[in-house]
Every structure is written in structure tokens, then in C-alpha cells.
Amino acid sequence: MAFNKRVKIKTILDTNPIGTEVTLMGWVRTKRGNKNVSFIALNDGSIITNYQVVADPNLISEEILKKCATGACLKVTGNVVASQGAGQSSELNATSIEVLGEADPEKYPLQPKKHSMEFLRENAHLRMRTNTFSAVFRVRHALAFAVHKYFNDKGFFYIHTPIITASDAEGAGETFKVTTLDLKNPPKTSEGGIDYKQDFFERETNLTVSGQLEGELAAMALADIYTFGPTFRAENSNTTRHLAEFWMIEPEMAFYDAEDNADLAEDFLKYVIRYALDNCAEDLAFLDTRLQEEEKVKPADQRSEMSLMDKLRFVVDNDFVRITYTEAIDILRNSNPNKKKKFSYLIESWGADLQSEHERFLVEKHFKKPVILTDYPKDIKSFYMRQNDDGKTVAAMDILFPGIGEIVGGSQREERMDVLTKRMEEMNIPQDEMWWYLDTRRFGATPHAGFGLGFERMVLFVTGMGNIRDVIAFPRTPGNAEF
Amino acid sequence: MAFNKRVKIKTILDTNPIGTEVTLMGWVRTKRGNKNVSFIALNDGSIITNYQVVADPNLISEEILKKCATGACLKVTGNVVASQGAGQSSELNATSIEVLGEADPEKYPLQPKKHSMEFLRENAHLRMRTNTFSAVFRVRHALAFAVHKYFNDKGFFYIHTPIITASDAEGAGETFKVTTLDLKNPPKTSEGGIDYKQDFFERETNLTVSGQLEGELAAMALADIYTFGPTFRAENSNTTRHLAEFWMIEPEMAFYDAEDNADLAEDFLKYVIRYALDNCAEDLAFLDTRLQEEEKVKPADQRSEMSLMDKLRFVVDNDFVRITYTEAIDILRNSNPNKKKKFSYLIESWGADLQSEHERFLVEKHFKKPVILTDYPKDIKSFYMRQNDDGKTVAAMDILFPGIGEIVGGSQREERMDVLTKRMEEMNIPQDEMWWYLDTRRFGATPHAGFGLGFERMVLFVTGMGNIRDVIAFPRTPGNAEF
Numbered sequence: 027m028a029f030n031k032r033v034k035i036k037t038i039l040d041t042n043p044i045g046t047e048v049t050l051m052g053w054v055r056t057k058r059g060n061k062n063v064s065f066i067a068l069n070d071g072s073i074i075t076n077y078q079v080v081a082d083p084n085l086i087s088e089e090i091l092k093k094c095a096t097g098a099c100l101k102v103t104g105n106v107v108a109s110q111g112a113g114q115s116s117e118l119n120a121t122s123i124e125v126l127g128e129a130d131p132e133k134y135p136l137q138p139k140k141h142s143m144e145f146l147r148e149n150a151h152l153r154m155r156t157n158t159f160s161a162v163f164r165v166r167h168a169l170a171f172a173v174h175k176y177f178n179d180k181g182f183f184y185i186h187t188p189i190i191t192a193s194d195a196e197g198a199g200e201t202f203k204v205t206t207l208d209l210k211n212p213p214k215t216s217e218g219g220i221d222y223k224q225d226f227f228e229r230e231t232n233l234t235v236s237g238q239l240e241g242e243l244a245a246m247a248l249a250d251i252y253t254f255g256p257t258f259r260a261e262n263s264n265t266t267r268h269l270a271e272f273w274m275i276e277p278e279m280a281f282y283d284a285e286d287n288a289d290l291a292e293d294f295l296k297y298v299i300r301y302a303l304d305n306c307a308e309d310l311a312f313l314d315t316r317l318q319e320e321e322k323v324k325p326a327d328q329r330s331e332m333s334l335m336d337k338l339r340f341v342v343d344n345d346f347v348r349i350t351y352t353e354a355i356d357i358l359r360n361s362n363p364n365k366k367k368k369f370s371y372l373i374e375s376w377g378a379d380l381q382s383e384h385e386r387f388l389v390e391k392h393f394k395k396p397v398i399l400t401d402y403p404k405d406i407k408s409f410y411m412r413q414n415d416d417g418k419t420v421a422a423m424d425i426l427f428p429g430i431g432e433i434v435g436g437s438q439r440e441e442r443m444d445v446l447t448k449r450m451e452e453m454n455i456p457q458d459e460m461w462w463y464l465d466t467r468r469f470g471a472t473p474h475a476g477f478g479l480g481f482e483r484m485v486l487f488v489t490g491m492g493n494i495r496d497v498i499a500f501p502r503t504p505g506n507a508e509f
Numbered sequence: 510m511a512f513n514k515r516v517k518i519k520t521i522l523d524t525n526p527i528g529t530e531v532t533l534m535g536w537v538r539t540k541r542g543n544k545n546v547s548f549i550a551l552n553d554g555s556i557i558t559n560y561q562v563v564a565d566p567n568l569i570s571e572e573i574l575k576k577c578a579t580g581a582c583l584k585v586t587g588n589v590v591a592s593q594g595a596g597q598s599s600e601l602n603a604t605s606i607e608v609l610g611e612a613d614p615e616k617y618p619l620q621p622k623k624h625s626m627e628f629l630r631e632n633a634h635l636r637m638r639t640n641t642f643s644a645v646f647r648v649r650h651a652l653a654f655a656v657h658k659y660f661n662d663k664g665f666f667y668i669h670t671p672i673i674t675a676s677d678a679e680g681a682g683e684t685f686k687v688t689t690l691d692l693k694n695p696p697k698t699s700e701g702g703i704d705y706k707q708d709f710f711e712r713e714t715n716l717t718v719s720g721q722l723e724g725e726l727a728a729m730a731l732a733d734i735y736t737f738g739p740t741f742r743a744e745n746s747n748t749t750r751h752l753a754e755f756w757m758i759e760p761e762m763a764f765y766d767a768e769d770n771a772d773l774a775e776d777f778l779k780y781v782i783r784y785a786l787d788n789c790a791e792d793l794a795f796l797d798t799r800l801q802e803e804e805k806v807k808p809a810d811q812r813s814e815m816s817l818m819d820k821l822r823f824v825v826d827n828d829f830v831r832i833t834y835t836e837a838i839d840i841l842r843n844s845n846p847n848k849k850k851k852f853s854y855l856i857e858s859w860g861a862d863l864q865s866e867h868e869r870f871l872v873e874k875h876f877k878k879p880v881i882l883t884d885y886p887k888d889i890k891s892f893y894m895r896q897n898d899d900g901k902t903v904a905a906m907d908i909l910f911p912g913i914g915e916i917v918g919g920s921q922r923e924e925r926m927d928v929l930t931k932r933m934e935e936m937n938i939p940q941d942e943m944w945w946y947l948d949t950r951r952f953g954a955t956p957h958a959g960f961g962l963g964f965e966r967m968v969l970f971v972t973g974m975g976n977i978r979d980v981i982a983f984p985r986t987p988g989n990a991e992f
Binding site: 027028029030032034036051052053054070071072097098099126127128129130133134135151152154155159160163164166167170171174175178183184185186187188189190191192193200202203204205206207209212219220226227228229231233240243244246247248249250255256258260262270271273279280281282283285286441463465466467468469470472473498499500502504505506507508509 | 642772
């Protein structure tokens with residue numbers, strides 16, 4: 027017999043069905059009251075709002091009520107009535123309560139008090155039951171759906187690029203090895219090296235750092251494609267901005283040049299954030315308040331000038347400024363923080379790599395708008411970026427956001443076989459391993475472009491969370507692979 | 510200056526803008542004609558249909574026309590006019606053609622002739638430029654979008670469960686190791702084992718075989734969740750049904766019992782297939798014809814009785830039959846192929862694992878409907894499946910489709926701490942490593958259920974392709990990690 031005859035709390039709040047009998051199922055957040063009445067705040071994950079269950083001890087036994095502790099799971103049937111108190115328009119007068127699962131108050135880790143983020147990270151299997159994390163993961167869902175909806179509506183095709191790969195040509199950093207060899211006793215070649223011919227794939231393989239190169243192959247057939255999948259970096263970075271495993275979105279478009287690429291990226295970012303504003307109002311309001319409280323305890327000079335909602339509106343409501351790297355260097359070199367030596371890294375000459383402090387200065391102080399920086403020096407960018415006629419720069423772009431700095435990186439791709447192979451030679455990229463990539467320049471090549479968005483960076487920006495480990499369900503970082 | 514001023518061929522065919530000037534960009538599929546006129550079939554990936562470009566040698570130079578060989582990439586501007594020939598209502602009278610990228614007919618692998626599937630697999634970087642594969646990957650996209658849309662519309666939240674994991678508790682098969690240790694010279698403990706404390710995650714890690722266990726954690730907070738991510742099996746299976754890397758969809762629902770689970774799965778499968786029927790008409794028509802031609806060359810007794818469209822309609826239009834494993838064994842034991850010893854594996858007694866031949870007999874011959882088989886013997890199923898009161902069976906379900914056999918496997922999960930831990934003991938599942946999983950039974954437990962769908966199996970079913978390597982862009986199988 028079907029068990030799931032419940033109504034979701036979100037539906038109750040949306041439809042306000044006063045006078046009807048309903049069954050709710052969810053988890054107790056708090057219980058308070060006296061010997062005449064108990065008030066149970068129930069949450070079922072569908073919305074951040076708890077729903078108030080009113081339990082009359084004449085109808086619900088003391089034994090049952092005792093078990094309705096924080097964390098317990100309940101099935102409650104009752105009548106929806108107009109609420110007596112403030113805050114909520116209705117509440118449930120319980121006629122029966124069944125305790126589906128208890129939560130011993132002596133042992134349940136999530137008691138109703140403030141827990142440190144570190145404690146919650148150690149209890150990542152339970153933290154989604156808190157207001158903050160349930161809000162984060164509902165917003166994360168909405169952002170992921172918005173990504174798919176945006177591209178689907180525009181006629182892009184979703185491609186699953188490989189996770190296990192034999193190529194590390196992008197040189198984007200340290201990779202994780204993937205193997206089925208016995209580490210204690212791996213087979214050796216006659217020269218004494220590891221005999222990868224005996225490994226599962228009969229060659230050395232690792233986890234992908236990007237789906238871009240394979241995405242380009244698909245774009246040369248289907249024209250407009252995107253990826254959305256996990257990528258990996260084995261970098262020993264214990265920061266609030268790095269994960270060893272994270273999700274990337276990488277659209278790749280045939281027939282796009284650098285300007286088309288920037289147009290799409292700006293439109294895409296605005297769409298996704300607007301989608302969250304339109305669909306996650308309660309969660310964002312909660313996270314906005316949460317951030318304001320976090321900011322209050324910081325020293326005044328470290329507080330953000332913008333609230334969370336300010337930052338989201340800032341992106342949605344402004345045209346992004348587009349300037350070249352060369353123009354940015356001029357602005358930064360002549361800026362007050364550079365002249366007064368306030369930057370940790372002073373900008374002295376063309377060719378310098380920009381730091382987060384410079385990116386944030388441009389966005390937050392100088393332009394007060396999101397910024398698309400273009401045409402970077404080729405020597406600080408990847409081999410596949412299209413060379414400009416000046417011989418010095420490439421048609422790259424980085425998009426800079428307030429608070430977070432770079433959120434998107436992309437470029438027009440080098441479609442000219444001779445220019446590409448010359449650059450690969452200069453940068454020691456092995457061409458024989460990349461025969462398939464070069465084939466797309468050999469046969470039916472066309473101008474094309476693409477960009478990458480680290481999905482957790484987007485979730486971090488939209489939720490206002492301070493640590494990237496708190497926007498993915500089970501973060502992977504050096505020393506951490508629990509759950 | 511923006512380059513992407515093209516109109517997609519799909520848009521042209523949808524809107525039929527006769528009398529207007531447009532620019533198309535795409536790849537030449539074929540060129541034919543004579544010295545007075547050339548007909549170029551252009552494809553831009555937006556739709557399977559090629560668009561006919563008519564080139565008058567008085568307007569387009571011979572030099573350009575010579576370069577418009579199969580595989581070349583063109584930018585064509587011209588006027589949309591009513592088509593002279595059959596098949597298509599309009600065509601493009603070219604006023605200018607720019608060759609964006611040539612394709613040397615002596616070297617381009619995809620000449621207009623029939624290529625073997627094996628040859629195309631070796632050229633997976635180009636095969637999406639063929640009709641068959643472009644259709645498969647457009648359908649794959651539509652199916653993926655339908656999955657997200659279905660769950661989003663029902664209030665489910667998408668969870669990214671970890672790819673790198675330290676747990677292999679499900680015991681679903683061989684796993685790939687993930688490591689940053691130097692395989693030539695790995696650090697050793699004093700006892701002579703590998704010192705995983707020095708590995709990136711300070712423990713032994715592997716690639717996930719399923720996101721289910723982590724999905725359950727999320728369902729105990731957000732109630733209705735789903736995963737859609739890559740999973741891995743290091744099994745040395747060189748078959749048309751196995752991949753080492755494939756994508757799984759795993760919904761997990763609090764407050765669902767076995768019947769709720771089956772209801773959701775049936776509704777979900779019908780929705781996704783109906784979505785493809787509604788949104789991929791041209792591609793499915795092409796794939797239907799393709800399959801009919803494939804079938805024609807098979808011996809009569811191996812031909813499928815149903816066409817591709819028949820099979821899709823079969824799923825969408827029928828109520829799925831629901832029977833228990835025990836009932837299925839009775840039917841199979843008394844069936845003609847069992848009595849006449851036509852089955853390769855004869856069904857003799859209760860407890861036997863069903864083979865594909867038995868599943869297909871039930872679906873295709875006996876019921877002539879999709880079948881949901883429930884309540885399997887506990888000894889052939891996983892530790893986390895809920896035990897039935899008979900002590901012999903668990904609340905598992907497999908959903909069986911024509912042609913393909915099992916497409917979905919799921920169960921109600923064992924939420925009772927004592928029953929679960931007893932079963933883990935019996936099956937030697939280490940409880941200390943699974944403390945976080947057991948916590949969901951310790952605190953606020955509730956009846957819950959879920960299922961898994963191998964996404965490539967669904968794509969295989971909907972496209973009618975014969976080999977699972979042909980429905981994922983860059984397949985990973987033993988010995989194959991190219992691209």
C-alpha cells in the first residue's frame with residue numbers, strides 16, 4: 027500500500043488550504059510549549075520555512091510527545107486552521123502523530139544551537155538538515171536547472187565528456203592517476219618503468235581537468251554544445267576557494283568569435299542569477315540575513331559594502347564593462363592603491379598576471395560594474411587560445427565579479443592549423459597525442475569559442491557562503507574523502 | 510566584431526522565410542551538379558535535415574566551388590526561395606560562399622559512403638558529423654534535459670554526490686583506484702603495505718560505483734532528491750552492454766515505500782520517452798528507418814518483431830505489469846521455452862537469478878507489456894534493501910523493457926537499524942566505515958526508497974542503437990581511453 031500520502035509544506039504555504047485535513051511528514055526542528063499545548067516546528071526540506079504543528083495533550087499521548095524531539099521524523103495528520111500567532115497564516119491542529127524515527131537528544135549532533143561550520147563539515151551527512159545548508163542546496167539545485175534550461179532553450183546540446191582520460195595536454199595542473207594495477211606490486215617493463223600496457227586502459231590515465239578539448243570536437247559537428255560535469259585538481263591547496271573535485275560548465279560554440287563569446291557569457295550569467303532571484307526568494311532572503319550577521323562580527327574594514335542581494339542585483343542590472351588587459355594595466359598602474367603601495371602585488375609593467383585584489387579593485391572601486399577583461403598576453407594563457415594580430419596577445423576573456431574576482435574564463439580558440447601547431451611546439455605540447463584535436467583544424471575548421479564556469483564559484487557567489495567546502499554536498503580536499 | 514550572424518537550419522525549416530536574405534554556416538555533406546549549377550547539402554548540427562544550397566557558377570567562382578567538398582565548413586549568404594525539387598519546401602540561392610575550413614577529399618575520413626561502426630568508433634572525434642551519430646547525440650541531450658525537467662517540476666533537488674570516494678561498501682564490483690602516489694616507488698608502512706596516509710586524501714580512494722548511499726543522506730534532509738552523474742566499473746567486460754564509465758540517474762525519496770517507488774519509476778520512464786517522441790521527431794524517424802535497414806540483413810529468427818517506434822509507443826501506451834519474483838518464477842517454470850529446454854538457463858527452482866532471456870520472455874511473449882518485478886530473494890540483492898515480513902525476500906524492484914531487459918533497479922531501503930545492522934553482519938559489510946550511513950537510521954529515520962537508471966541504457970533503448978559504445982561520445986572500455 028502506498029505510504030506517500032503527504033502534502034509538502036511548500037504546497038501548504040502556497041495554497042493555504044484552511045479547513046482541510048492533511049498529512050505532513052518531516053523532521054522536528056524545535057518543540058516548545060507547556061502542559062496544556064505543544065508547538066512543534068516541522069520541516070520537510072521542500073522549503074526553508076518550518077510549519078507549526080499544534081499538539082493538544084488530550085489528543086496526543088505524553089509518550090508520543092516526549093519522542094517529538096529535535097531531529098525526530100514525524101507523520102502528522104490534522105486540520106489546517108488559521109494561525110493564532112504572527113508570522114504564518116496557517117498551522118496544523120494535530121489529530122494524530124506517528125513517530126517514524128526518533129532522535130535521542132543525548133546523541134543527536136544537531137541540537138538547536140549555533141554550530142561551527144567546521145563541526146557541520148565533519149557532519150556533512152547531517153548538515154543538510156540545517157536551515158543554512160538546506161537553503162544552499164536548494165539554491166544549488168535551482169542554479170543547475172537554470173544552466174540546463176538556458177542552454178536547452180537556446181538550442182545547445184549537452185555533451186558528457188570523458189572523466190577518465192589519457193590526455194593531460196591542457197597542463198591545467200596536477201592530476202589524479204586512475205589505475206587498476208596492484209600498487210604493492212605493479213608490473214614493470216624491461217626498462218624498469220611501470221608497464222601500463224597491463225593497466226585497465228592499457229595506458230596511463232588520469233581524471234579530467236576540463237572537458238573543453240572534447241567539447242570542441244562535439245562543437246565541430248553539432249555547433250552549439252555545453253558540458254556540465256565533474257573535473258579534478260590534485261593540488262595541495264587548503265584554501266576557502268579550492269576543491270579537488272568540482273563541477274564545471276563549459277559551452278563551446280562553432281561560428282563564435284571573441285565578441286560572440288562575451289555576449290553569450292554575459293547573457294548566460296545574468297539569466298542564471300535572475301533565475302535564482304525568481305525561484306529561490308525565501309532561501310536567498312534567509313542567506314542574505316545570515317550574511318549580514320556574519321559581516322557584523324568582522325572588523326569594519328573587512329566588511330563587504332554590498333549585501334548579498336545587492337551583489338546579485340549588481341550583476342543582473344548592470345551592463346558588463348568590456349576592456350582589454352592592456353587598458354586594465356594602465357588603470358591599475360595609475361590607481362591610488364598602486365601609487366600608495368596598498369596592493370600586495372604592485373602593478374609595474376605590462377605582462378603581469380592580475381591578482382584577486384586587482385580584479386576586485388576594477389569591479390568594486392573603479393567601474394562599479396562586472397568587468398570582462400579581454401586580450402591577455404599570450405604567455406600567461408593556454409596554447410589553444412587564438413592569437414591576435416599584434417603577435418603579443420590572445421583572444422581570451424576573464425569575467426570578474428564583486429567579492430569573488432574571476433568567475434568565468436574563456437577564449438576564441440585557435441582554428442588556424444599553422445598558428446596552432448607553432449604555438450604547441452613553443453609550449454612543448456605533444457602533437458602526436460593530440461592528433462584528434464588537430465583533426466578538427468585539418469577538416470572543416472571554423473572560428474569557434476567557448477568558456478568555462480566553475481559551478482561551485484557560482485553557487486558561492488549566489489549563496490554568499492564564505493567557504494567553497496560549504497556549497498558542495500561532500501567536499502573533496504587534501505586529506506578529506508569522508509562519506 | 511561579432512561573427513555569429515548565422516541563422517540555424519532548424520530555424521529556417523521551422524519558419525520557412527521565403528524571400529529573405531540569410532547567412533548559413535555549416536559543413537558540406539555532399540556536393541553534386543554539373544557545369545551550370547552546383548547543389549550543396551549543408552548541415553549545421555541543429556537538425557538532421559541537410560539544407561540545399563544552390564550555387565550558380567556565374568556568381569560563385571570555380572575555385573571556391575572546388576573547395577566545397579564533403580566535410581568542408583562554409584559560410585553561405587543567399588536568398589531563401591521556394592524549392593524546385595521534392596522533399597524540402599525551400600532552398601538557398603547562394604550569392605556568396607566563404608570556405609571557412611577545407612577538408613581534403615584525399616584525407617578526410619568521412620567520405621559519403623557507408624562506414625563500419627567500428628571505423629566510426631575509432632574516429633569518435635568526427636563521428637558526430639554523421640547523420641546517425643548527430644541524431645543519437647541530439648536525442649541523448651533531449652533525454653538528459655527531460656530527466657532534469659521531470660524532477661525539477663516535481664520538486665526534487667539535484668545533488669552532486671562524490672565521484673572520488675573512500676567507501677566501496679556497496680560491493681557493486683571492481684573499482685578504479687584514484688591516487689597521487691608515485692607508482693614506481695610508493696611509500697610503504699613499516700609492515701610493508703602501501704602507506705596511504707601519504708596519498709592525497711590520506712586514505713585509499715576509488716571512483717564511485719553509485720551515488721545512492723550519499724543520495725540517501727540528502728533525502729533524509731530534503732526529502733526528494735536525485736543524482737545524475739558518472740559512475741565507474743573496472744570490470745573486464747568487452748560486451749555491447751558494458752562501459753567502464755557511464756552516467757547514472759538515482760532518485761531517492763524519503764516517505765516512499767516500494768509501491769510509491771514503482772509508481773514514480775513508471776511515471777518517470779514514460780515521461781522521458783514521451784519527451785523524446787515529442788521533441789525528437791526527425792531524429793527518431795531517421796533512427797527508426799536506420800534500425801529497419803539493420804534488421805533486414807539479420808537472419809529472420811533474430812529480427813525484432815517491433816520497430817523502434819513500436820517499442821517506444823509500447824512503453825508509453827501500456828500500464829506496466831507488476832508481479833512478484835515468485836509469480837515470475839512460476840510463469841517461467843511452466844513456460845514453453847522452459848519445458849522444451851529452449852532457454853539457455855532453465856528455471857528449476859525459486860532463488861534462481863533471472864537472465865536476460867527470461868526477462869525478455871516475460872515482457873515480449875508472456876505479458877506483451879513492460880514488467881515491474883518485485884520482492885526478490887534477499888540473497889541475490891544488496892544489503893540495504895528492506896526485508897519483507899516473509900524473511901526470505903526484499904522490497905526490490907527491477908523494471909524490464911522489450912529488447913533490453915532490465916532498465917531500472919531499485920528498492921525500498923531498510924530503515925530499521927536492528928534489521929540493517931544484522932544484515933550487514935551477515936554480509937560482512939564493515940559497520941565502522943559506514944557510521945554516517947547508519948546515522949540516518951539512528952536519527953530521524955523514515956521509510957524511504959529509490960532507484961537507479963543507467964542513462965546509456967535509456968539512450969540505447971530510445972535510439973535503437975545496438976552497442977552501448979555508440980551512445981556516449983567517447984566510450985571508456987577495457988583498453989580504450991582515446992580522446
